[in-house]
Amino acid sequence: MQKPALALLIHGGAQNWSPQRWKARFDDACRDRRVVLMPDAALDPAEVHYAAVWKPVPGDLAAFPNLRAIFNLGAGVDALMADSSLPDVPLVRVAVADLTARMTEYVVLHVLMHHRQELYLRDSQREKRWAPKKQSPASAISVGIMGLGTLGADAAQVLARLGFRVAGWSRSERKVDGIECFHGTGQLDAFLKATNILVCLLPLTPDTTHILNRDLFAKLDATSPLGAPVVINAGRGGLQNEADILACLDDGTLGAASLDVYATEPLPADSRFWTHPKVVLTPHNAADTDPDEISKYVARQIERFEAGDALENVVDRGRGY
Amino acid sequence: MQKPALALLIHGGAQNWSPQRWKARFDDACRDRRVVLMPDAALDPAEVHYAAVWKPVPGDLAAFPNLRAIFNLGAGVDALMADSSLPDVPLVRVAVADLTARMTEYVVLHVLMHHRQELYLRDSQREKRWAPKKQSPASAISVGIMGLGTLGADAAQVLARLGFRVAGWSRSERKVDGIECFHGTGQLDAFLKATNILVCLLPLTPDTTHILNRDLFAKLDATSPLGAPVVINAGRGGLQNEADILACLDDGTLGAASLDVYATEPLPADSRFWTHPKVVLTPHNAADTDPDEISKYVARQIERFEAGDALENVVDRGRGY
Numbered sequence: 001m002q003k004p005a006l007a008l009l010i011h012g013g014a015q016n017w018s019p020q021r022w023k024a025r026f027d028d029a030c031r032d033r034r035v036v037l038m039p040d041a042a043l044d045p046a047e048v049h050y051a052a053v054w055k056p057v058p059g060d061l062a063a064f065p066n067l068r069a070i071f072n073l074g075a076g077v078d079a080l081m082a083d084s085s086l087p088d089v090p091l092v093r094v095a096v097a098d099l100t101a102r103m104t105e106y107v108v109l110h111v112l113m114h115h116r117q118e119l120y121l122r123d124s125q126r127e128k129r130w131a132p133k134k135q136s137p138a139s140a141i142s143v144g145i146m147g148l149g150t151l152g153a154d155a156a157q158v159l160a161r162l163g164f165r166v167a168g169w170s171r172s173e174r175k176v177d178g179i180e181c182f183h184g185t186g187q188l189d190a191f192l193k194a195t196n197i198l199v200c201l202l203p204l205t206p207d208t209t210h211i212l213n214r215d216l217f218a219k220l221d222a223t224s225p226l227g228a229p230v231v232i233n234a235g236r237g238g239l240q241n242e243a244d245i246l247a248c249l250d251d252g253t254l255g256a257a258s259l260d261v262y263a264t265e266p267l268p269a270d271s272r273f274w275t276h277p278k279v280v281l282t283p284h285n286a287a288d289t290d291p292d293e294i295s296k297y298v299a300r301q302i303e304r305f306e307a308g309d310a311l312e313n314v315v316d317r318g319r320g321y
Numbered sequence: 322m323q324k325p326a327l328a329l330l331i332h333g334g335a336q337n338w339s340p341q342r343w344k345a346r347f348d349d350a351c352r353d354r355r356v357v358l359m360p361d362a363a364l365d366p367a368e369v370h371y372a373a374v375w376k377p378v379p380g381d382l383a384a385f386p387n388l389r390a391i392f393n394l395g396a397g398v399d400a401l402m403a404d405s406s407l408p409d410v411p412l413v414r415v416a417v418a419d420l421t422a423r424m425t426e427y428v429v430l431h432v433l434m435h436h437r438q439e440l441y442l443r444d445s446q447r448e449k450r451w452a453p454k455k456q457s458p459a460s461a462i463s464v465g466i467m468g469l470g471t472l473g474a475d476a477a478q479v480l481a482r483l484g485f486r487v488a489g490w491s492r493s494e495r496k497v498d499g500i501e502c503f504h505g506t507g508q509l510d511a512f513l514k515a516t517n518i519l520v521c522l523l524p525l526t527p528d529t530t531h532i533l534n535r536d537l538f539a540k541l542d543a544t545s546p547l548g549a550p551v552v553i554n555a556g557r558g559g560l561q562n563e564a565d566i567l568a569c570l571d572d573g574t575l576g577a578a579s580l581d582v583y584a585t586e587p588l589p590a591d592s593r594f595w596t597h598p599k600v601v602l603t604p605h606n607a608a609d610t611d612p613d614e615i616s617k618y619v620a621r622q623i624e625r626f627e628a629g630d631a632l633e634n635v636v637d638r639g640r641g642y
């Protein structure tokens with residue numbers, strides 16, 4: 001019998017992700033292990049002990065009777081949680097500094113773009129208008145971050161360093177140095193009432209589906225120098241009610257939106273997001289993960305596990321993240 | 322005789338700066354002092370002990386025979402240094418945390434915009450193209466900051482926190498925690514050779530006039546994932562050779578430019594900067610100063626001075642900043 005295998009299942013949605021590139025990285029990172037890119041007709045499914053996956057087809061993982069752990073190659077596990085036949089083995093989220101740093105870049109960039117009136121300034125440039133408007137300091141703006149895991153906490157700290165007032169909200173209680181933290185549904189309204197720029201980095205679960213909707217937007221603070229509040233979603237498309245975002249941008253409930261994720265990706269050509277003057281659109285590239293870093297992370301986790309240590313960043317299936 | 326006066330001389334170029342608003346702020350900040358907005362025919366020039374100025378007309382200040390100190394209401398004193406009749410009294414630069422924080426916002430925003438391919442992504446949005454390109458981590462990009470005073474040092478530290486490799490260059494030797502510091506003409510080429518995104522925050526002096534020219538751009542490092550290097554000038558328009566910037570953008574020596582300052586301001590309607598697809602243009606609003614903070618700073622300096630303490634942030638006239 002051959003060495004137990006690490007199976008790679010990499011499917012749709014992983015733009016710019018070449019399965020072959022991932023295989024090469026995993027071969028490098030797991031030198032003493034057999035890495036098999038699925039599908040592979042020659043492979044006996046019983047030989048697979050570990051699977052590293054990105055959006056596998058529901059049912060794919062159930063085919064491995066001796067699976068010991070599943071590694072998700074991105075931060076969000078919502079696609080996996082939707083697979084009712086998912087084997088009952090530890091499911092590990094990726095948590096690497098590279099991904100955190102990239103998300104912080106995205107969040108800081110988009111908060112600053114709205115704070116510093118970039119939509120207005122680009123319009124002015126196009127129209128050849130030299131017409132600066134009054135610019136408030138960062139200390140006049142409250143940024144509220146929904147989701148205070150590794151990603152939210154890191155972005156919060158850089159924003160605070162830039163002078164923004166920063167608060168965070170999470171489902172269960174969290175503490176982040178120097179950041180006012182709210183939690184649970186009971187404190188959500190108080191958090192929203194103090195927020196001018198809302199950044200959403202929540203995991204997608206049944207509880208958070210369409211949490212970004214008109215009711216929520218209407219509770220944000222519209223009295224800052226920014227005027228109407230701004231929403232930035234770099235979590236998952238399923239978190240947002242897209243019709244509500246468009247209607248709220250149109251009627252002034254929202255002043256602007258930065259969106260990296262959408263209900264359907266790639267975003268259909270007929271979506272009004274493409275052309276809306278208040279939308280800053282990116283093609284789900286807020287935090288592209290680096291195969292190098294992730295394959296090393298998975299290799300390290302497997303080593304730990306085989307040495308009898310606990311896996312890190314294991315998903316709580318009850319919570320869904 | 323009336324109390325000695327603080328004369329306010331606020332002239333051209335101070336967009337969004339209402340002299341009356343400044344007077345009100347200074348009245349508040351200097352309650353025990355007579356604040357006079359110039360010109361004031363009723364004022365005996367001999368009564369003026371202090372002047373707070375923005376781009377006064379050359380010769381204006383020479384009219385005050387009992388002047389003890391001059392306070393410049395912005396960071397750059399190049400306009401004052403060009404006045405050959407400037408009285409030989411201490412000339413004080415503004416140095417307030419509010420101005421530093423605003424400049425850091427601008428620098429971080431524009432570095433991130435170029436690093437995160439904003440010009441490409443906005444084009445993609447306009448053309449309804451879902452086409453993310455490979456995105457390198459910040460650690461693959463070297464940002465070089467020319468000018469390591471209060472402003473440069475603060476921006477450098479936030480950029481380093483975001484993961485960029487950051488170096489700085491200044492005329493005389495400076496040390497900034499965690500930043501590789503170069504100085505003097507002898508180390509300029511080594512600094513440029515290691516720089517992918519060049520941020521210029523230098524004071525404008527005879528030595529730095531047109532320092533941003535083709536020779537300098539050609540020495541920057543074009544081998545990063547960014548491709549051709551990027552220049553960001555938030556110092557003074559006089560630092561840049563504008564024909565060279567345009568020619569270098571056209572021939573690919575530079576990949577893009579963010580410009581906040583220009584040889585002539587407001588930027589003339591026929592400048593190609595307005596329409597150049599690789600230029601991100603702002604109307605000299607990188608760090609609008611807050612009259613509240615500045616009037617308090619001036620009041621505090623005058624108090625110190627009258628109590629026998631040294632003024633802070635006094636310009637070295639030999640260096641010109």
